Amino acid sequence: MKKFIYKGFVLAALSLSLTGCDEFLTHEQEGEPSVSNFWKVEADAIAAANGLYFWTASEGITGRGMMWYENASDDMVTGRPQSGAANIKNFVLDNTRDVKENWPVMYQLIKKCNDMIKNIPSMNISEKVKNETLGQAYFLRGWAYLWLAPYYGDNGTNGGIPIVTENTPWAEIDQPRPKSVSDNYKFCIADFEKAAELLPLFKDWGEDNYGRPHKTAAWAYAAKASLYNAQYDNTYYQKTIDFCDKVIPHHDLLPNYADVFKMTNNWSPEYIWSWTSSNEDGSKLPGVMLENKGWGLYNGWGYFMPTLELYREFEEGDKRRAVTMLVPGDKFTFLGNERTYYSTESASGMQFNKYMDPFRPADAIGTTVNPNGDNMTTDLSIPLIRFSEVLLWKAEALIWQGKNGDEPLNRVRVRAGLAPKTNATKADLKHERRCELAGELSGRHLDLVRWGDAQAAYSKPLHGYKTTLKKDENGQIQIDKVTEIEIWAARNFNPSVNHVMPIPINEIAKSNNLVQNKGY
Numbered sequence: 001m002k003k004f005i006y007k008g009f010v011l012a013a014l015s016l017s018l019t020g021c022d023e024f025l026t027h028e029q030e031g032e033p034s035v036s037n038f039w040k041v042e043a044d045a046i047a048a049a050n051g052l053y054f055w056t057a058s059e060g061i062t063g064r065g066m067m068w069y070e071n072a073s074d075d076m077v078t079g080r081p082q083s084g085a086a087n088i089k090n091f092v093l094d095n096t097r098d099v100k101e102n103w104p105v106m107y108q109l110i111k112k113c114n115d116m117i118k119n120i121p122s123m124n125i126s127e128k129v130k131n132e133t134l135g136q137a138y139f140l141r142g143w144a145y146l147w148l149a150p151y152y153g154d155n156g157t158n159g160g161i162p163i164v165t166e167n168t169p170w171a172e173i174d175q176p177r178p179k180s181v182s183d184n185y186k187f188c189i190a191d192f193e194k195a196a197e198l199l200p201l202f203k204d205w206g207e208d209n210y211g212r213p214h215k216t217a218a219w220a221y222a223a224k225a226s227l228y229n230a231q232y233d234n235t236y237y238q239k240t241i242d243f244c245d246k247v248i249p250h251h252d253l254l255p256n257y258a259d260v261f262k263m264t265n266n267w268s269p270e271y272i273w274s275w276t277s278s279n280e281d282g283s284k285l286p287g288v289m290l291e292n293k294g295w296g297l298y299n300g301w302g303y304f305m306p307t308l309e310l311y312r313e314f315e316e317g318d319k320r321r322a323v324t325m326l327v328p329g330d331k332f333t334f335l336g337n338e339r340t341y342y343s344t345e346s347a348s349g350m351q352f353n354k355y356m357d358p359f360r361p362a363d364a365i366g367t368t369v370n371p372n373g374d375n376m377t378t379d380l381s382i383p384l385i386r387f388s389e390v391l392l393w394k395a396e397a398l399i400w401q402g403k404n405g406d407e408p409l410n411r412v413r414v415r416a417g418l419a420p421k422t423n424a425t426k427a428d429l430k431h432e433r434r435c436e437l438a439g440e441l442s443g444r445h446l447d448l449v450r451w452g453d454a455q456a457a458y459s460k461p462l463h464g465y466k467t468t469l470k471k472d473e474n475g476q477i478q479i480d481k482v483t484e485i486e487i488w489a490a491r492n493f494n495p496s497v498n499h500v501m502p503i504p505i506n507e508i509a510k511s512n513n514l515v516q517n518k519g520y
Contacts, residue, residue: 038119039123042126044123045120045129045130046129048112048115048133049116049132052109052137059284060098060100060101060102061105062282062284063098063283064303065098065099065101065102067285068097068099070304070445072089073444073445073457074310074444074462075434075439076305077347077348077488079292079302079305083096084096089491090491091501106145107164109140109141110144113140113141114141116134117134117137117138118167120134120137134198135195135197135218138194138198138218139218140213142189142191142192142225143221145188145191146188146225149181150228152500152517153180154181154499155180155231155232156179158517158518159177159180159181160182160183161178163178174512174513174514175513177513180232182232182233185225185226185228192222196215199214199217200214202250210276211276215250216247216250217272217385219243219247220247220385223239223240223390226239226243228450237398237400240394240396241394244393247272248394251271251390253269253270253387253388253412255415257320257323258319260383261354261357261380263357263378269387270387271381271383271386275382275384277380277382278379279367279368279371281375281377282378284301285355286382287299287301287369287370287378288301288304289305290359290376292345293345295334295339297335298365298369298373299373299376305346305352306324308350308462310325310434311325313431319417320435320436320438323353323354324353324438324439325353326341326356327341332356333360335361336360343467344467349465357380358378358380383440386440388411388412389433391409391412392408392429392437399429400426404424406422406424409428430451433447434447454493454498454499455495459490459492459493461488462487463485464487465484466485467482467483494519497519498519501517502517502520
């Protein structure tokens with residue numbers, strides 16, 4: 001398969017966001033978009049669709065961003081001292097970290113989608129272009145709401161997050177919060193269903209359009225929104241299963257778990273939706289999660305390191321553990337050389353391994369890795385939904401209804417080299433999600449919250465390794481001793497407050513109607 005080059009549609013989208021987008025988003029009357037010289041020809045609709053990807057190289061979105069909230073879970077800790085990160089992990093209001101960028105950027109994306117949904121249907125253009133551009137707008141509007149809603153909205157105490165549509169008058173753009181985040185999930189599901197009607201299957205997009213949303217991605221996100229809504233309305237478990245069943249015939253697991261995280265498999269049968277990236281621009285996450293200072297060879301930032309609690313979750317013989325993380329003494333290849341893993345920089349003494357493939361070649365820097373160590377992007381796309389997660393969503397929806405979820409759950413287990421389960425339980429499902437998706441943007445913290453497990457999980461301290469080194473008779477550095485240490489104290493998670501995160505205070509200040517989540 002041809003290597004995806006960022007100079008393609010994503011780079012074009014970035015260019016549009018800085019230049020062309022300004023032209024077609026010219027504002028009149030306090031922000032109403034001009035239609036006098038736009039929304040006329042197919043090129044306008046295509047330009048608008050390309051402009052929806054303006055956020056894809058934003059450090060606060062695809063670099064760290066919501067990973068700060070993943071970092072609040074028991075799977076990882078901040079790898080080096082950072083007060084803002086500590087506040088987030090300890091559920092204290094903080095407005096210093098770049099996670100705050102997600103709220104305004106997502107509503108900017110929603111605005112662009114609304115403009116398209118409002119104007120494209122009446123354009124005199126081909127049905128093919130109309131469907132493809134509108135499909136992207138519906139998908140990304142639903143995606144933007146779903147990106148925010150689970151972290152900031154609940155079912156009554158605080159409510160959902162503001163819903164703004166193509167029909168919202170400009171004078172009413174500052175919408176109050178709906179009574180329940182369930183309203184957000186239902187809205188997202190409707191958008192994803194519309195997107196699925198309009199978009200082609202991934203295989204029908206063609207390589208030049210790889211990275212755009214497609215039909216099964218829309219169904220998969222509808223399944224995710226349904227599963228989140230099922231905690232408030234259990235009829236949505238069946239909807240989750242129905243959407244998963246639409247996805248399943250079109251995808252498959254790769255036989256080898258380790259292959260999932262290789263650059264050559266960015267578009268494998270397991271791919272459903274990811275952050276497309278390259279060595280020129282895109283997601284910084286692999287560099288963010290690389291050893292701080294990269295052993296003196298590349299500028300890793302050393303954030304988001306795994307815990308011993310995560311390491312010990314894996315069963316003996318689970319092939320996923322070595323793929324997921326590096327622990328002291330493990331052999332790995334970095335910039336062409338085999339090394340023995342150790343860290344004196346990481347707070348946990350360990351590192352996630354899933355994003356290391358671009359750093360393996362001897363000529364990686366400038367080839368598969370950005371030569372700019374302050375913009376550590378790579379040719380590895382970052383998965384947001386993989387096929388295995390769809391299988392586990394189906395298993396969860398079945399098990400939570402008291403039905404048998406063995407078939408989809410065991411497809412994932414067997415690939416990991418483990419014996420299949422019989423009459424898998426809720427505990428089995430929780431275990432499988434944790435091991436399969438560790439270190440990914442799959443919502444471990446959200447899982448613990450929606451399952452009611454967060455208070456108990458966070459009441460326990462987290463642990464890692466301290467590694468001391470020595471020189472051998474040839475003057476080579478080697479591991480002397482590895483000691484288990486506590487790396488994060490037990491936390492007080494208040495389920496009535498901390499089940500949601502605080503809305504960025506800048507957004508509260510800009511609005512007359514937006515109310516902060518209670519307790520923050």
